[in-house]
Amino acid sequence: MRSITEAALILLLLAAVPAVYAVTFQVGDNAGWAAGVNYTTWVSGKTFRVGDTLEFKYGPSHSVSVVDKPDYDGCDSSRPTQSFSERDTKINLTRVGTIHFICPTFGHCLGGMKLAVPVLAAVSSAPSPSPSAPSPSPSPKNSKNAKSAASKAKRIMSYGKIGVTMVLIYGVVG
Numbered sequence: 107m108r109s110i111t112e113a114a115l116i117l118l119l120l121a122a123v124p125a126v127y128a129v130t131f132q133v134g135d136n137a138g139w140a141a142g143v144n145y146t147t148w149v150s151g152k153t154f155r156v157g158d159t160l161e162f163k164y165g166p167s168h169s170v171s172v173v174d175k176p177d178y179d180g181c182d183s184s185r186p187t188q189s190f191s192e193r194d195t196k197i198n199l200t201r202v203g204t205i206h207f208i209c210p211t212f213g214h215c216l217g218g219m220k221l222a223v224p225v226l227a228a229v230s231s232a233p234s235p236s237p238s239a240p241s242p243s244p245s246p247k248n249s250k251n252a253k254s255a256a257s258k259a260k261r262i263m264s265y266g267k268i269g270v271t272m273v274l275i276y277g278v279v280g
C-alpha cells in the first residue's frame with residue numbers, strides 16, 4: 107500500500123514538472139530567421155515567459171537587432187540596443203514587457219523580418235492542472251491558444267502515463 111502512495115506522489119511530481127521548465131523557442135520554427143516568414147503569425151498563440159530563451163538561426167545575409175518600439179514600427183536599425191550576427195543567437199528573456207527585433211539588412215524589416223515578443227512573468231511553482239482535471243477553456247478569439255494548450259496538456263499526459271506505468275509496476279511488485 108505504501109509503495110502505491112509513493113508511486114502516486116511520483117506521478118504528481120512528474121505531472122507538475124513541465125510547468126516549471128524554461129522553454130527555448132526557435133524563432134520561425136524550421137524556417138528560422140529569414141525573409142518570407144510572418145513573425146506576427148509565429149508569435150500568435152505562444153506564451154513567452156521570463157526565463158525562456160529565443161534562438162535565432164539565420165544565414166549570413168541576416169542579423170538580429172534589438173530595437174525600441176518606434177524603431178520596430180519604422181524599421182529603423184540605426185540605433186539598436188543590441189546587435190548580433192553570429193547566425194545562431196540565443197536571447198534570454200529576462201524581463202516582463204515586449205521585446206522588439208528587426209533584421210537590419212536593407213529592406214528586410216520592411217519585407218517582414220521583424221518580431222515583437224510579449225514576455226510575461228515567470229510561473230515559479232504554480233500548481234499545474236492535474237491530467238484528469240478539465241483545462242481552462244481557451245479564449246474563443248484566439249484558437250491558436252487552444253492548440254498550444256492542447257500540446258501542453260499532451261505533454262503533461264505523457265508524463266502522467268509514465269507515472270501510471272510506475273503505479274502499475276509498484277502495484278505488481280509491491
Ligand SMILES: *[C@@H]1O[C@H](CO)[C@@H](O)[C@H](O)[C@H]1NC(C)=O
Pocket residue numbers: 144145146147217218
Ligand atoms: C502576417 O499575418 C497577419 C495575420 O496573422 C497579418 O495581419 C499581417 O498582415 C501579415 N504580415 C505580412 C507582412 O504579411
Ligand SMILES: *[C@@H]1O[C@H](CO)[C@@H](O)[C@H](O)[C@H]1NC(C)=O
Pocket residue numbers: 196197198
Ligand atoms: C542566458 O542564460 C544562460 C543560462 O542561464 C547563460 O549561460 C547565457 O550566458 C545567457 N545568455 C545571455 C546572452 O545572456
Ligand SMILES: [Cu+2]
Pocket residue numbers: 140141167168169209210211214219
Ligand atoms: Cu534579414
